[in-house]
Ligand SMILES: Nc1ncnc2c1ncn2[C@@H]1O[C@H](COP(=O)(O)OP(=O)(O)OP(=O)(O)O)[C@@H](O)[C@H]1O
């Protein structure tokens with residue numbers, strides 16, 4: 001509670017971006033291999049809140065995120081954004097993966113402007129907005145490069161700009177900095193927090209890095225596997241901006257120890273195959289097929 | 290270590306010169322190697338003369354025009370159908386399950402084996418020859434396109450949908466460009482088989498065309514012309530490959546095979 005109050009002093013109040021996850025179960029696989037990846041999860045996320053999903057590999061974090069993005073349909077329960085049921089993918093719910101999904105055939109600028117193009121915004125306007133966003137993420141001067149020529153950190157910056165240009169109400173991130181080196185990761189975390197402070201939106205951020213969760217989140221949802229469920233909610237009792245004092249203080253260590261204990265629990269960590277719930281076969285996700 | 294530092298441009302040229310020299314030596318001495326003999330093989334100079342004659346003659350235009358026209362029509366139809374079908378088969382299971390069985394049966398049949406049937410089926414020999422080139426080019430293009438579609442990262446499609454791409458726009462915006470390198474490979478292989486099939490078809494039922502010219506030269510025992518025809522086919526095939534390669538580079542500036550992705 002504390003944390004959320006101190007946040008609103010820093011950033012503009014937002015009224016959109018409320019997420020209701022209402023008794024959601026999701027089954028994955030087909031035939032005999034079908035299993036419950038997510039069981040009866042209920043969470044309410046306030047507009048503008050920064051929520052981290054923390055859990056061991058295979059506990060269904062990506063599955064929940066995929067459902068929020070609209071790429072997976074719950075077998076039971078309902079997902080709502082600002083009261084309206086989530087039907088399918090939409091730019092109002094931006095999605096960022098661990099490895100960038102920039103289009104290699106478009107320049108950095110055209111990648112960022114892609115969402116506007118899909119909405120029919122004119123070329124001059126598109127380019128102007130893309131340049132603004134590239135400046136925001138610190139990539140001025142790289143607009144004519146192809147994504148393949150950028151480093152991993154820069155690619156994720158472009159990815160974030162490409163999603164945020166659509167002014168999403170919700171930002172969904174699946175271990176977005178998981179593949180970056182420690183220093184780059186820290187810079188990206190700070191960049192994301194800075195962006196989020198200026199243009200408040202709801203963020204659901206998947207990670208298995210406890211430090212990252214404690215540094216970024218207002219609230220941490222700890223999950224466990226088979227079936228995937230939320231086993232604990234931790235409200236991070238730290239103000240914003242997060243200082244070195246918080247990162248080195250006794251309270252941080254205390255929380256970290258608690259999270260570690262939760263994740264170490266043998267019931268929580270079951271070794272599982274690492275697959276992607278966002279199905280490669282178009283037919284499954286595509287009713288037109 | 291001790292290889293002399295030849296300028297890179299000189300090496301291909303040198304290799305060509307050596308080939309011609311070997312040919313010259315073998316044919317001028319009428320070498321007989323037992324298994325193979327050069328006794329009836331015309332010499333390079335005779336071939337140059339024959340080529341000169343052909344280039345002076347108005348027939349060249351007819352031959353070239355006929356062959357190029359057939360290759361172009363067969364190849365373009367194969368490219369349109371192969372890429373279109375390949376996209377649909379690669380993306381939709383029901384299309385795959387409907388179309389793949391007959392295609393799998395037709396695929397191992399070499400284009401040459403289609404010649405008798407196509408002569409029966411097409412009233413004009415022109416139609417049957419274009420059909421043969423089409424059959425030759427279709428499968429490499431089709432299979433490489435399917436392969437390319439299967440290789441598209443599903444996360445790329447998920448991202449595109451999350452960014453507001455509509456279902457059908459996904460084809461043009463994501464699948465086709467992502468599969469483009471593979472499609473280009475299919476097109477180059479298809480172009481090669483196109484020439485191969487065309488020449489075969491022309492030898493059998495042509496009136497004009499490089500393949501016909503080559504075969505006719507043999508029947509009238511004008512041996513130098515055979516080699517002129519063969520070289521023409523070689524240069525035309527090479528030229529069309531270069532053209533495709535250039536087009537690919539122009540259309541896919543982001544794609545550098547062997548370089549960074
Ligand atoms: N396409 C699929 N078919 C079958 N099972 C799948 C598929 N995708 C994921 N799974 C399984 O579903 C479970 C949840 O997967 P999910 O990817 O949501 O986990 P996660 O928490 O994101 O794990 P990680 O931390 O490794 O990314 C895992 O047991 C996984 O093996």
Ligand SMILES: [Mg+2]
Pocket residue numbers: 061062063174
């Ligand atoms: Mg995951």
